[in-house]
Amino acid sequence: MQFKDQLDFVSQHIKKNKLRVFMTILAATMGTAFLIILASVGFGIQDTLKREILDNRLVTQVEVYAADLDIEKADKMKKLDHVKAVVLRQEVNAAQESALDKYTSQSGLLVTDFNEEKKAGFALAEGRLPKTKSEIVVGYDFAKNLMNEEEVEKFQNQQRDTQANDEDQAEAELPHYEGELLGKEITYEFGSYETNEFYKEPIKLTIVGIAKAPSKDFISDGKLYADASLIPELEAIYDRHKAEGSEDSLLNSNLNVYADELQNVKGITTSLKNDGYSVYSISEELEQIDVFFLALKAGLIFVGTIAILISSIGIFNTMTMAVTERTREIGVMKALGAKPKLIQRLFLLESAWIGIIGTVIAVILSYAISILANYILPLIVGAALGEGDFEELNVTFSIIPWQLVVIASAISIGVAMVSGWRPARKATQIDVIDALRREL
Template sequence: MQFNDQIDFVSQHIKKNKLRVFMTILAATMGTAFLIILASVGFGIQDTLKKEILDNRLVTQIEVYSADLDKEKAEHMKKLDHVKAVVLRQEVNGFQETTLDKYTTSSTLIVSDFGEEQKAGFALDKGRLPQSQYEVVVGSDFAESLTNEDEIEKFQAEQEGKELSEQEQAELEWPHYEGELLGQEITYEIGSYETNESYKEPVKLTIVGIAKAPSKDFISDIKLYADASLISELEAIYDRHKPEESEESLFNPNLNIYADELQHVKGITNSLKDEGYSVYSISEELEQIDVFFLALKAGLIFVGTIAILISSIGIFNTMTMAVTERTREIGVMKALGAKPKLIQRLFLLESAWIGIIGTVIAVILSYAISILANYLLPIIVGAALGEEGFGDLDVTFSIIPWQLVVIASTISISVAMISGWRPARKATQIDVIDALRREL
């Protein structure tokens, strides 16, 4: 019997029992679709979490932690293979006050090498980078941090007695410096945290640049960024005023290494670990996330497979009924010389056909549900939580990669074939004489 004849033979028998076969296909479809949709949630959450991490961090950045980080160690790290930049930022540790005209703020000063900062991608919104000891770049929100006590008191007095809703209170704009920053001279002072007072040795600095705003709206940048050449003057002021018994340093070092490409981050990280440094990179975080979600997705696929196994009971019953109903036909085929392998193949083809059709419909249905869920769920969740704009967030609830489709299809069709194997095997064992004696 040719393969086309075998297909026709299977099709004819399927058409005779349309309702029963339809219900069996429906069960297979539901089981496979459940597996795909369930696992797609794991892929969706993983993708959303990865995007969130990558949006907030530079993917090539490696953070180095050590109590004795200095310029010498930074120079050594620059010699490592595939290192693009080594940024040693030193943050002032102590009381700080910055004044511009009648406005003051407690912004933190950071000194750094702007040659390395530029290689690492330090971006400006306006102006230029510092080129001398007394030039600084200010954070994008520096102006908002500059306040005048008299204006604040006047503003509070004006608002006193007013009944404002929570939203109106949140939208109130407190008075702050609104003039031009570039070219302005500011007065910077350091002091003691214990007394919360300045050492009264002001340093005059000129604003030459404004840093680009952080990518996330909730991150505020009010820092001052100065060249490392300013360190000596600030340390001299600190040494004149610090207690003799104090061994505390004025600066807290923070060192970041930037690889030339993402694939080299892990190699640099391992090299630094071998040298005894404590390091952290986004590649390690992504690895941990991948391991967690691999286990989660495996668990979801396992749960979904149970649904397919339940649907396989329907395939087994359908094929068992098919063998019982066609006992006489099987006897005739055997009498005409049909081999057991051919008979077994015919019934396996029928069970495979049920599995394939159910899988194809399940894949189409799953993609439709996934698209609909990604569109509707943000709106529904936003409405339920009462959070405006939730639907505009980049949250993906379901993703169906081709690998998931292959895995689900393989499991579904394999289970269908296995479910049909026992009835097919039973068909080959039917006695010819007993089969021919049976009435139609």
């Protein structure tokens, strides 16, 4: 019997029991769809979490921690293989104030090497990077931190006079500097934290650039970024005014190493650890997340597989009844010379057909449910939490990658074949004489 004839044979018998076969396919569909949707939640949460971690951060960045980070150590790290840039940022650890016209700000000063910053991808919204020690870049929110005390006090008095409710006060923005920043000269001073008094040695700095806005609205960047060539002048002022015998350092350092490519981050991290540094990189965090979600997705697939196994009971019953109903027909086929392998193949084809149709419908249904869930659930959760903009958080509840479809399909069709194997085997063991004696 040719394969085409075998398919026609299976099709004819399926048509005779449409309702029973339909219910069996429905059970297989529900089991497979449950597996795919359940596992897709794991993929969706993993994708959302990874995007949240990677947002506004470089995957090639390695953070280095040590108590004595300095330019000499940074220069040694530049010699490591596959290092693109080493950025040593040193922040002034003192009371600070910047003044522009009648506006003042307590924004902190950070000194760095802009040649390395440029290699690492330091981005500007306007202007250019500093070229001399008297030029600076200001954070995107620096202007909002520049305030006039008289204007702020007047504004607050107006708020009290109008008896604004709490919500209006929260939304109201304090008056701040709204003029042009580029090309403006500011006066920078710093002093003792303990006495809160400045050293009265102001430094004139010219704004030549404005840093790019942080990707998150809740992050505010109001810092001053100056070139590392300013450090000797800052330390000279500090040495003239610090308490006698004090060993406190003016500058707090943090250092980031940037790899040329993502695959080289692990090698650089290992080299730095071997040199005795404590390090952190997103690649390590992502590896931990991937391991966790691999276990989670495996667990979800296992739970979904149980649903498929339950549906396999229906396939087993359907195929067992099919064998019982066709006992005489099987006897005739054997009498005509049909081999046991052919008979077994016919019944396995039927159970496989049920599994394939159920799987195809389940995949289509799963994608439809996934799309609807990602569209509707943010609206429902946002309404429940009272946050109309919940969907703006870009949360993905369900993702169905092709690998999940392949795994689910293999499990579903494989379980269907296994469920049909025992009835198919039973069909090959039917005695010809006994089968022919049965009445039609």
